[in-house]
């Protein structure tokens with residue numbers, strides 16, 4: 001069988017590993033439009049901050065593709081897909097036939113419409129090349145502005161601060177990490193950021209760019225404030241790389257639609273990762289969860305089904321973990337529901353110790369969690385979300401720091417003991 | 424691969440395993456010297472309370488550590504390649520040279536067996552004591568509640584309540 005994988009990142013790599021656990025025979029060709037060998041995108045901010053070397057971005061051994069018997073073709077951008085002939089053409093004219101195709105093309109940084117292209121110092125943070133460009137500007141820059149307060153924006157801001165730059169974050173919403181946490185947690189984070197001299201301007205947008213000789217010298221906000229800066233990072237979210245399927249009959253909404261086997265509407269074509277929509281356990285809708293863990297899990301499922309192992313995906317849970325200004329923060333699912341009346345919230349806070357915990361329940365099932373400062377046993381709570389467990393018997397204990405695996409055993413959950421015995 | 428199991432009926436909750444584990448993972452591997460090390464050694468096994476009615480009227484204890492899962496979620500969640508499954512032994516291992524302390528593994532472990540080592544800002548968990556024949560916790564258990572068994576040697580009644 002000829003397997004073609006487009007994408008050499010979280011999802012594509014997980015698919016390769018899954019395929020090779022059971023199938024050493026099939027030919028695997030992997031394409032990427034980047035020039036670099038495999039690296040972890042999530043580590044880019046650590047490399048920018050100087051906490052890790054460029055070599056440590058590699059999250060598998062140097063000879064990974066060789067050992068996995070994969071032909072990796074770098075610097076090739078797939079531009080055409082013929083679903084009938086099962087044929088892909090690249091920008092350099094080379095072409096590939098496949099029996100099974102995995103589209104794991106990920107996503108790209110969104111570019112706000114009002115910001116002109118081609119100005120030195122205006123950057124995005126998505127690829128290794130992006131980081132090398134940012135590093136060049138960091139050499140001479142004194143001040144940086146980050147537009148967007150999501151996961152990538154915050155990671156970028158913290159990294160630039162570590163590089164010694166004066167750093168400001170401009171966010172349109174009322175708080176940073178608005179998808180991930182609620183007001184309570186963001187107050188603590190906001191204070192931690194300030195202590196680390198990262199200033200956050202909320203309910204603000206950038207209205208204009210100031211430049212001299214095509215070099216950035218400052219930004220103007222819609223509040224009329226002018227911020228001199230030599231570096232601007234655009235972190236307004238990502239959009240899925242679906243161009244390849246534009247003229248095909250493969251179904252997509254925002255991302256490529258998939259079934260529980262990560263199969264698209266075409267039986268020999270699969271999709272996984274940031275480019276794919278999959279069922280979300282907490283929202284009970286199909287959506288993109290542009291996250292590493294989801295990409296790996298989906299890539300694994302796609303890989304197994306490509307070789308005919310019928311394994312279904314349980315569904316995604318949006319989840320994030322980061323260490324922000326030395327405070328560990330983990331969140332899952334729906335953390336500040338829009339229609340609060342249908343949900344029940346449990347909160348525990350110790351602002352003086354930078355601790356904040358929240359559980360969001362609906363019909364006695366956990367739909368979302370925030371853990372700031374105390375994250376031990378976080379995964380035990382996640383398992384309750386994933387199993388859609390009725391938690392009424394121990395609701396009052398969920399926020400206790402000692403809530404752990406044995407608690408579930410004590411409450412007579414037989415399935416957890418089964419889990420303990422297996423490995 | 425062998426795995427550590429706990430006979431819940433025999434576990435007294437004495438925490439000898441926790442102490443032995445911390446000492447084994449110290450630089451000196453000696454209790455008194457270990458306590459004086461600059462980075463205080465931490466245990467990778469934890470005695471947890473199985474409280475049947477949430478009232479402590481009837482409880483038992485379970486000494487819990489990494490289960491070295493087949494389809495390990497921590498390996499999938501790891502963003503740095505710092506947690507990998509050893510292809511030969513099947514053990515799940517942390518490489519402290521690669522771990523960046525993002526706690527993605529803590530986020531997904533259904534046993535809560537991965538914890539932060541704040542002293543070195545790395546994730547840590549049971550490693551089956553690579554320098555020993557039998558893990559230190561098993562040797563230290565006074566009631567032989569902790570056993571180190573080959574997968575096929577495990578009968579359900581060895582590990583059920």
Ligand SMILES: Cc1cc2nc3c(=O)[nH]c(=O)nc-3n(C[C@H](O)[C@H](O)[C@H](O)COP(=O)(O)OP(=O)(O)OC[C@H]3O[C@@H](n4cnc5c(N)ncnc54)[C@H](O)[C@@H]3O)c2cc1C
Pocket residue numbers: 006007008009010011012031032033034041042043044045076077078079104105106107108125126127151152155241244272273274275290291292293295319320321322502525
């Ligand atoms: C700075 C940063 C920090 C992050 N931190 C975290 C974090 O802490 N936790 C978390 O969960 N997530 C994090 N993420 C998100 C995470 O990196 C992504 O969810 C994950 O990389 C998605 O993997 P993927 O394989 O779907 O796609 P991508 O990583 O986007 O990779 C896509 C691949 O497809 C290739 N490609 C795309 N189009 C084509 C084409 N037409 N032809 C050929 N090749 C193509 C690309 O070259 C690339 O190899 C972070 C992202 C960034 C940028």
